Amino acid sequence: MTLLLSGADVQRALSMEDAIGLVEQGFVEFGEGRVDMPQRPVILVPEHSGFAGFMPALVGGMGALAIKTVTAFKDNPKKGLPTILGTVTLLDQETGAPLSIMDAGYLTAVRTGAASGVATKCLARDDAHVVAIFGAGVQGGTQLEAMCAVRKIDEVRVFDLDRDRAGTFASEMAGRGSIPDNIFVVDSAKDALVGADIVVTATTSPSPIFDGDDLSPGTHINNVGSHAPAVREMDTRTMVRSRIVCDSVEACLVEAGDLLIPMEEGALKESDIYGGLADVISGKLPGRESDDQITLFKSVGLAFQDAVAALHTYRTAQEMGLGVEFQF
Numbered sequence: 001m002t003l004l005l006s007g008a009d010v011q012r013a014l015s016m017e018d019a020i021g022l023v024e025q026g027f028v029e030f031g032e033g034r035v036d037m038p039q040r041p042v043i044l045v046p047e048h049s050g051f052a053g054f055m056p057a058l059v060g061g062m063g064a065l066a067i068k069t070v071t072a073f074k075d076n077p078k079k080g081l082p083t084i085l086g087t088v089t090l091l092d093q094e095t096g097a098p099l100s101i102m103d104a105g106y107l108t109a110v111r112t113g114a115a116s117g118v119a120t121k122c123l124a125r126d127d128a129h130v131v132a133i134f135g136a137g138v139q140g141g142t143q144l145e146a147m148c149a150v151r152k153i154d155e156v157r158v159f160d161l162d163r164d165r166a167g168t169f170a171s172e173m174a175g176r177g178s179i180p181d182n183i184f185v186v187d188s189a190k191d192a193l194v195g196a197d198i199v200v201t202a203t204t205s206p207s208p209i210f211d212g213d214d215l216s217p218g219t220h221i222n223n224v225g226s227h228a229p230a231v232r233e234m235d236t237r238t239m240v241r242s243r244i245v246c247d248s249v250e251a252c253l254v255e256a257g258d259l260l261i262p263m264e265e266g267a268l269k270e271s272d273i274y275g276g277l278a279d280v281i282s283g284k285l286p287g288r289e290s291d292d293q294i295t296l297f298k299s300v301g302l303a304f305q306d307a308v309a310a311l312h313t314y315r316t317a318q319e320m321g322l323g324v325e326f327q328f
């Protein structure tokens, strides 16, 4: 039997705290070479500003074998749909049988937040307490949740081109779990940046969203929104000023315009990329080395994160009696 899980089921079965632990363990497996994860094939649907990714992974040590089909259609919010839609098919590692098919919208948002949470734990200053969120969308919400899970945050600024959306975000997120009540909607990118200790960029923008000269020394950035070679959220100045840590250097060199565009300009070299997050977690590479350093986590999203989150969600959903059994 295959367990079908809706977005609401996944939301009940997968917490941010659990996701941070799972994703961190997944990064350790990845760093040790125990993840089989081919570079994801991507199909672009330019006439509808669409991206479709097909993301398989086997995380042998954690028993997770899965493929996610994920889409990002940037005009969806105008149609009343989320930007990100998808499903994960979780397979039995011993037989290949489909254990579960689950909605991937919330799962993607949580595991993406969790990856930034792990990076922030390793790279942000211990005393970081002011967060600036760029992009008051679905990812912005779980990113904020993750920041508040790994640092004691007492002030949040939110900037979105859609001011109403930023206002709704602020009122919905304030005081939720460990998120503070102090969430301010700001009118410019600069107002969000100046004095922020942690900056999250989770927008659908195809071009740089702030001026890298406005970043305060000591900032940690989670650069999450862009994952195609021709688009970027960061300007060249930000990349040049930052110690850059990737979720996967290999995947980022295929997909991340934030890196590829400054490299084409001749402003950044491959050797300027510091390394992968797995090596920072394991201690092979030191993380932040001074309070003034600007660190940047470039995330394009990796299939092993979905696989470990999906296996945990399936097991928890079974214990909680969630979902619908289906015989193919």
Ligand SMILES: NC(=O)c1ccc[n+]([C@@H]2O[C@H](COP(=O)([O-])OP(=O)(O)OC[C@H]3O[C@@H](n4cnc5c(N)ncnc54)[C@H](O)[C@@H]3O)[C@@H](O)[C@H]2O)c1
Pocket (backbone or CB within 6 Å): 072, 077, 082, 083, 084, 108, 109, 112, 134, 135, 136, 137, 138, 139, 140, 159, 160, 161, 162, 165, 202, 203, 204, 205, 208, 209, 223, 224, 225, 226, 227, 299, 300, 301, 302
């Ligand atoms: N790295 C990863 O693993 C990963 C995972 C999931 C999604 N994403 C990407 O994250 C991005 C956001 O996804 P989402 O689901 O939150 O989308 P969403 O549509 O819910 O939210 C995006 C928000 O960004 C805002 N925005 C656009 N341009 C802006 C700008 N210049 N300044 C400030 N705000 C701006 C929009 O108004 C919107 O509110 C997408 O591009 C998506 O593909 C990355």
